[in-house]
Amino acid sequence: MILRRLTTALRKQDWFTVVIETLIVVFGVFIALQVNNWNAGRLERVDTQNVLERLERDFELQLSLTNRSIGQQVLLLEATSRLITSIHTGEFDEQTLFEDVAFVDTISTLPGPSAAFQELVATGRLHLIRNEDLRDKLYEYDSSIMFGREIFGGSFTAPVDELARVLFRAKKLVASGIPSETFSQVGAVESVDRAVILEDPEVLAALQNAYLIQDNYHLILVRCRNQIEAILELLRQERERAS
Template sequence: MILRRLTTALRKQDWFTVAIETLIVVFGVFIGLQVNNWNEARQNRIDERGYLERLAEDISVSIEQNEQRIAFMDRQDRNITVALERLSRCEFPIEDRDTVANAFFHVGKSLPPALVRGVINELNATGKFQFISNSDIRDAVTAMTEAVDSADLVFRTTLARGNPHVVYVESQIEYKLSGARQGDVDIVWGDIGFDQKFVCSDLRFRKALSAARYYTNGTNKQVIEVADAQRALLAMIGNELAP
């Protein structure tokens, strides 16, 4: 209809009508584009909220995993401290025997910082990382990811340096337990055996145990730092999602 009226007006050289009809066309196109832009912006906000909610879930799981790792490595630090004290006196009182057994059994066990990367990988792979409009959150995600990647590299080096000490401690232990067992599950005194007089007098054994504790504590420090950063990030996301 508009094009027909515009054509008729042009033939009649009715410039006023031409101007009006042209403005109507231009205005209609403009409104259509604006509606598309508004719809796109609205969809982007919906997508952003969905990504932030899923990111918060991933970070929450990461924090939970890191808290478990921290608790285990803290326990191992305490166990080895008690074991070194008992070795120095060559006394193993009943109340400390399970602690000493677990110090030997879990020696060198550690894990680097955990990070569930599902949403982060998706955002990077699809180029939608910029959908997160809060630049502070984007910066925090980037910094945390870089910290975890760096910690992984350090962990490999630490593992290589600590492995000879762990191997020596384990070489003096007889494992009496059998069957599958989760890595962080504790044992009791009777589950392992060792020559008490020998390990008490063997300076290399005590040094190896001490070195393993040192490397485990170094890894634990990195896990603690990443977990703190993840808690801060989770709080930022919570504020962003708040009504």
């Protein structure tokens, strides 16, 4: 309709009409572009909020798991220390002996990567996070966790595996023939050969090596917790700015 009027005006050399019709077209295109930009901006803001909420949920879960692992590492260090002290003094803490022997050859779980962050990277949508410091910390956490998990499955845990091997000689496990109902029942100790612990030099060496690993691992977990807490604080600030 507008094009037909504009063509007619050009034939008649009605320049006033040409200008008015042209302005109408330009203004209409401008309004359409503004509406499209507004819609795109609104959708991006919604997408950003969803991304930030997913990241926050991810890291709140990892913080909970990390705190639990740190608590477990403290208990592991205490148990290992009690057994080392018992070998040096020749006296066992009978109240905790069975639990200590069943427990010391384990290690806590390292927190996992953020699935939401890895999805952002994979889909090329990391630009939704405008805070450069937050992006850097997300990359740093992801890299350190992937590296930690790589060494966690290799030589890093070898001393703990060695402790499990040598300490097994002193254990008599509960073998009732009834399947365990909880994970705490798996590997439960029925009795301990104290002479093996006291007299086998491999046991003391394995305990001390495992203690070093457990202590280092505790520091790694604390560092992970600090990283997660810093990320969560930045995520909360970013959500406030994006809302």
